[in-house]
Amino acid sequence: MSSDKDWMFCPKSGYLLSLDPFLQIATCKVSGYQRRLKELSSVKVVLRTDMEDYRRRFGLEPLVKSAVDEEMLKGRKRATVDEPCPKCHHRPMEYYTMQLRSADEGQTVFYECTKCGYKYSQNT
Known part of the structure; x- marks a missing residue:
């Protein structure tokens, strides 16, 4: 099963890829798998949060x-x-x-x- 987050993981080991902006590669430290960051240039990461999430995460009272x-x-x-x-x-x-x-x-x-x-x- 493929998901929109597959780019984050090594296809061989399943481990999270480490991004190196200086060498312009994403590497798996377990299997040695590498891919160029240019291949990931179309990937868009969107994070959404609201005040309720923020309060819950940090245990804040309103x-x-x-x-x-x-x-x-x-x-x-x-x-x-x-x-x-x-x-x-x-x-x-x-x-x-x-x-x-x-x-x-x-x-x-x-x-x-x-x-x-x-x-x-x-x-x-």
Whole structure:
């Protein structure tokens, strides 16, 4: 069975070909099979991703929760802090942290009111 990704693999061993742009060849390190990169000039590689893929891959929490996020997060609780909401003064506030600046600087804390939904962040 042939696929549009066959160009990536050695036809003898099935191993992934290593591309060498200086020598202009693709080589199999197992069988020694080689083909010229010019033969691959018509190959188009298209990668598609969206924010959901990116968040899933890196385990990121959304900064603003959407209806889809709310559905995904059902049963999952954020940490709470006994602080009043700056807008409606309701207690407690949900929060989570992210390291957005360099590693030698503090983290960013994101707060969200459980009553009115007001959101803000603070660098610590």
